[in-house]
Amino acid sequence: MNEKKELIGLLKEELSSYLKELGEPSFRTKQIWQWVYFYGKTDFHEMTNLSKNLRLKLEQNFILSRPKIITSQQSVDKTKKWLLEFNDGQRIETVYIPETDRGAVCISTQIGCAMGCRFCHTGSQKLTRDLTAGEIISQFMVARDEYKEWNIEGEKRKLSNIVLMGMGEPLQNYDNVVKAVKILTDGEGIGISKRRITLSTSGIIPYIRDIDRDLGVKLAISLHASNNEQRSQIMPINKKYPLPELLQVCHEYQENHGGYITFEYLMLKDFNDKISHAEELAMLMKKYQINAKFNLIAFNPWPGCDYKPSSNNRIHAFSQKLQDYGYAAPIRTARGQDILAACGQLKSEKEKI
Ligand code: SF4
Known part of the structure; x- marks a missing residue:
């Protein structure tokens, strides 16, 4: 060597x-x-x-090194966020989001993102580079160091789940993500089971078919719209891989792996937050026979962004309508708002200094 x-x-x-x-x-x-x-x-x-x-x-x-921890902040709601620096000086953010007796570590897969979703702060920054498999895994390892969770039984771990949805589009860094997931799930090591790993994508259809075959982790789709035209307005990827095809692939994924598909839905004032939009969503799920769960996310606005957050009343009414149709639709508040935990914000704040 x-x-x-x-x-x-x-x-x-x-x-x-x-x-x-x-x-x-x-x-x-x-x-x-x-x-x-x-x-x-x-x-x-x-x-x-x-x-x-x-x-x-x-x-x-x-x-055998870890990325350097530049800052570590804990929100009043116990969300924890690390700004990490790799050997070449590039920085990413990793977030731990606790629930009652467990929690998820939200991991980044790229520095910046090329997908250009209009509501997303990371998307307003250019893609600098992909993370290596080691850099993807080491974010979780830093979290385990910090919570002292090495060598303890699975059910006692707070860091029970992993979500690949921090900075970047995981499926644009396919090979490294697959490698990282194989190492994270290895039973002689970190040992997180596949059903505790969720991969969140903006919808690159050929690669969804590949993870269906290669990984079989849980799938989450950044949906954020209730029809094709609306989605194309905020997510350029939708022009290449339109919503009807995406939903068909979700249906097939679910047929192969069971469970449900999670749809992330950012509540944007007067854009996608009306009751008619909730009804449209429910109809789509019925049409494509998808066992869906919607995460309704309160929008955390950032300077220069075109969208505003929906009111609490609207979000609750939207959630209720989806539930009336039989779909789980929990409301996710913007966790860690006091430490700017929305996608990409901590890194940007630090860069301005
Ligand atoms: S929402 Fe996800 S895919 Fe879209 S720009 Fe932001 S990080 Fe990239």
Whole structure:
């Protein structure tokens, strides 16, 4: 091996083949894997069942670092947000959103985003680069460090779920996302089950078919509109992959994996928040036979954005209408509003300083 390799983000078979190059037997892979992904060690010298000679070899050939925590903020509602910096100085945000007895870590997959959704602050920033598989996984590892959740049983973990929906469109970074999910779900390491991982996408249809085949994680769609024309106004991707086709693919995904499809729906004042829009949504779900759950999200406006948040009354009436049709439609308040937890905002605030 010529130069030091990032160890986090290597699949087991890749790690095995590097160890083979170093003259090590394949059973070392499992030992190292457990130190890294089960015990969360960041120092090869703490891997006490490996010989001193091997620890030294590992140190000379691999990097085992975490991204640097630039800021860490906790909201009054206990939402926690980290601004993380990678080796090249690029920064992303990772958010932990607690529920009563568990919670989800919301992970970014790209720096910036190329999808250009008009309501999204991240979308107003250009795509800088994709994150590597190691950078995607290490966001969750930082959260586990902070909550001291290495080497504890699944049901006792607060960080029980992962949502791939921070900055970026996960399906535009397909290979790294697939690799990251394979490592996150490995039972000898981090061990988060597939049904606790949700991938949220703006709707890149061919890749939804691929995750259907390759991963089978839970699917969430950034919907934000109740008809095709309206969706095209705020999400450019809809022109390439129109809503009817997207819903057909959602139907097929659900046929293959059961459960329900989550639809994220940002409540935008006078744009998509009328009762007629709720009725339209319900009709669409009936037409495509989708067992849908709607997350109605209160909009957190950002400077320069064209949209305003819907009133509480409207959001509640919208939710009630969907429930009348038999769909779960919980209202998600903008969590961590006091620390600017809406998509992309913390990074931008820091950059202005
Ligand atoms: S909503 Fe998601 S896909 Fe759309 S611009 Fe924002 S980060 Fe990208």
